[in-house]
Amino acid sequence: MKKIINQPEDYIKEMLEGIYTAHSDKLAYVEDDMHCLVKRKRKQGKVGIATGGGSGHLPLFLGYVGEGMADGCSVGDVFQSPGANQMLAVTRAVDTGAGVLYIYGNYNGDIFNFDMAAEMADFEHDIRVESVIAGEDVASAAPSKPGEKSTRRGVAGIFFVYKCAGAAAEAMLPLDEVKRIAQKAADNVRTMGVALTPCTVPRVGRPGFHIADDEMEIGMGIHGETGIRRGRLETADKITEEMLGKIIEDLPYVEGDEVAVLVNGLGATPLDEQYIVVRRADALLKEKGLKVHRYYVGEYATSLEMAGVSVSLLKVDEELKKYIDAPADTPFFIQK
Amino acid sequence: MKKIINQPEDYIKEMLEGIYTAHSDKLAYVEDDMHCLVKRKRKQGKVGIATGGGSGHLPLFLGYVGEGMADGCSVGDVFQSPGANQMLAVTRAVDTGAGVLYIYGNYNGDIFNFDMAAEMADFEHDIRVESVIAGEDVASAAPSKPGEKSTRRGVAGIFFVYKCAGAAAEAMLPLDEVKRIAQKAADNVRTMGVALTPCTVPRVGRPGFHIADDEMEIGMGIHGETGIRRGRLETADKITEEMLGKIIEDLPYVEGDEVAVLVNGLGATPLDEQYIVVRRADALLKEKGLKVHRYYVGEYATSLEMAGVSVSLLKVDEELKKYIDAPADTPFFIQK
Numbered sequence: 001m002k003k004i005i006n007q008p009e010d011y012i013k014e015m016l017e018g019i020y021t022a023h024s025d026k027l028a029y030v031e032d033d034m035h036c037l038v039k040r041k042r043k044q045g046k047v048g049i050a051t052g053g054g055s056g057h058l059p060l061f062l063g064y065v066g067e068g069m070a071d072g073c074s075v076g077d078v079f080q081s082p083g084a085n086q087m088l089a090v091t092r093a094v095d096t097g098a099g100v101l102y103i104y105g106n107y108n109g110d111i112f113n114f115d116m117a118a119e120m121a122d123f124e125h126d127i128r129v130e131s132v133i134a135g136e137d138v139a140s141a142a143p144s145k146p147g148e149k150s151t152r153r154g155v156a157g158i159f160f161v162y163k164c165a166g167a168a169a170e171a172m173l174p175l176d177e178v179k180r181i182a183q184k185a186a187d188n189v190r191t192m193g194v195a196l197t198p199c200t201v202p203r204v205g206r207p208g209f210h211i212a213d214d215e216m217e218i219g220m221g222i223h224g225e226t227g228i229r230r231g232r233l234e235t236a237d238k239i240t241e242e243m244l245g246k247i248i249e250d251l252p253y254v255e256g257d258e259v260a261v262l263v264n265g266l267g268a269t270p271l272d273e274q275y276i277v278v279r280r281a282d283a284l285l286k287e288k289g290l291k292v293h294r295y296y297v298g299e300y301a302t303s304l305e306m307a308g309v310s311v312s313l314l315k316v317d318e319e320l321k322k323y324i325d326a327p328a329d330t331p332f333f334i335q336k
Numbered sequence: 337m338k339k340i341i342n343q344p345e346d347y348i349k350e351m352l353e354g355i356y357t358a359h360s361d362k363l364a365y366v367e368d369d370m371h372c373l374v375k376r377k378r379k380q381g382k383v384g385i386a387t388g389g390g391s392g393h394l395p396l397f398l399g400y401v402g403e404g405m406a407d408g409c410s411v412g413d414v415f416q417s418p419g420a421n422q423m424l425a426v427t428r429a430v431d432t433g434a435g436v437l438y439i440y441g442n443y444n445g446d447i448f449n450f451d452m453a454a455e456m457a458d459f460e461h462d463i464r465v466e467s468v469i470a471g472e473d474v475a476s477a478a479p480s481k482p483g484e485k486s487t488r489r490g491v492a493g494i495f496f497v498y499k500c501a502g503a504a505a506e507a508m509l510p511l512d513e514v515k516r517i518a519q520k521a522a523d524n525v526r527t528m529g530v531a532l533t534p535c536t537v538p539r540v541g542r543p544g545f546h547i548a549d550d551e552m553e554i555g556m557g558i559h560g561e562t563g564i565r566r567g568r569l570e571t572a573d574k575i576t577e578e579m580l581g582k583i584i585e586d587l588p589y590v591e592g593d594e595v596a597v598l599v600n601g602l603g604a605t606p607l608d609e610q611y612i613v614v615r616r617a618d619a620l621l622k623e624k625g626l627k628v629h630r631y632y633v634g635e636y637a638t639s640l641e642m643a644g645v646s647v648s649l650l651k652v653d654e655e656l657k658k659y660i661d662a663p664a665d666t667p668f669f670i671q672k
Binding site for chain 2: 002003004005006011012014015016017018019021022023054055059063136194196197213233235236237247263267268269270271272273274275276277278279282295297298299302304305308309319329332334335336
């Protein structure tokens with residue numbers, strides 16, 4: 001295990017100490033627990049947006065706490081859900097009377113704990129909580145049938161859900177409206193990724209899986225969950241075509257649709273390669289008659305030091321464009 | 337070689353196509369040459385700031401072209417200087433009558449070409465050009481004696497030089513003043529890095545050096561240049577102590593000094609680890625009686641997929657703090 005760390009069991013504690021040191025002007029924690037991270041300045045009467053999840057994905061999740069995005073985040077250990085009590089503490093801190101929206105990824109541990117936190121917030125503290133779950137990885141499961149719960153994993157596309165919900169809350173819309181807009185973003189985003197190398201959870205000390213020097217795994221999840229196909233490493237163009245093809249046919253995105261595009265590095269992949277993916281994605285989207293409203297490129301949701309990229313599309317209409325284009329200001333994401 | 341690319345010889349061309357696709361609102365190129373990158377909106381009468389250098393270091397160098405930073409960048413092949421004619425084309429594009437300041441790293445190829453471009457700009461186009469060279473890697477050479485040319489390599493600390501010079505130019509100061517401020521930043525910044533893994537230049541196809549699974553190289557340059565010591569991988573705290581110790585004694589930074597701090601990931605190192613370095617650096621700086629004005633953390637100057645971090649300190653006074661704190665807006669760096 002080749003990492004710049006001290007004791008593996010101190011990894012999250014020390015990372016959080018660094019976060020609060022570097023961003024003390026913007027971030028704070030509540031209940032004397034560094035895992036309960038909140039925005040320093042919280043606007044009264046605004047719907048609170050709370051998120052959370054396992055660590056190891058920076059800037060996801062805590063990096064999106066700031067103006068025009070989330071208000072608080074409960075921070076779990078690497079790839080592990082935070083506890084319901086931590087979520088409750090964040091919920092209480094970010095509620096300013098207008099209720100709280102939870103936005104998190106579709107993982108069983110997170111669902112269990114966020115549901116419990118929502119119940120406690122309601123029964124014990126009279127805080128109304130609604131939830132929107134991001135689950136947009138087309139490689140992780142077939143689309144759910146109407147009325148069924150989706151089993152699709154949430155990955156980088158959650159960024160778009162934060163962006164839209166955060167801007168709607170900043171516009172002082174009521175909880176039901178913020179939830180509707182978040183759900184609309186969640187319903188219209190799709191993601192697929194490819195991994196070239198594994199990552200190592202510090203406490204475990206060895207890579208989560210093995211992959212040969214000439215192989216890639218298409219559709220791998222951000223904790224190293226199995227994808228849809230393992231095969232020889234292909235060119236950037238072919239990888240982009242495979243990912244984008246599956247994404248486009250899934251929603252489906254059709255000719256004339258407008259989309260926001262996120263090309264996301266999983267950790268170890270240079271920005272150069274991400275832009276090579278942008279280049280092919282742009283040509284493909286044009287071929288399909290899709291119009292790109294805006295690109296986001298960089299590391300938005302990572303898997304420690306995993307090499308790979310993911311592509312996310314969000315279908316936007318005039319309403320979502322307004323929220324996508326609104327300003328945001330977090331320690332890890334600023335948009336003017 | 338495990339990369340998401342097409343043909344290695346198309347690497348830079350395709351990366352640049354992606355850059356111009358994603359950032360067409362902010363960036364353009366001149367003379368029909370994608371390697372000659374300029375800011376779309378250029379303010380008349382402002383000192384132009386031009387930079388350039390080899391690729392493989394994104395967001396360095398081209399990522400700092402934007403409001404309050406550089407105006408143009410000549411883009412070389414991976415780890416190779418761009419040509420003097422490309423630098424000249426950028427120079428002509430960014431000159432709006434107030435002259436041009438070159439800011440680049442201390443590498444022979446870049447010096448040769450930028451000097452030639454400056455001469456051509458002066459003789460053929462009557463554009464006054466001044467240069468400030470960033471060379472702050474304390475591991476790369478002993479400090480130069482008065483009157484001697486420094487042989488120290490420029491690494492991540494050039495970010496601070498752009499930041500100060502860019503803000504001074506944005507304030508419409510004349511060329512001599514912008515140069516003085518850039519030189520002041522360059523004189524007061526020091527950097528040191530550590531590498532855990534090598535990187536692979538796409539056209540070469542194999543790693544630039546070998547390093548064992550339990551080793552690190554302290555003081556390695558951003559092209560894989562030899563550092564000052566290879567040894568067993570140590571803890572984050574020990575690595576931080578060694579780097580920061582050498583940096584502090586070099587300027588030297590003394591009790592009561594105020595500094596801006598940049599903790600920079602070299603490519604494959606997760607943000608978590610960078611924040612673990614921040615944590616120890618902050619404690620050490622406090623012990624030494626140094627006051628931190630501001631932290632920057634993330635990937636600011638990389639070496640493709642190299643794992644490692646660097647730490648840079650900039651000693652700031654009231655003047656430099658004003659320029660460090662000024663707003664900036666580039667595709668890769670936004671400060672409000």
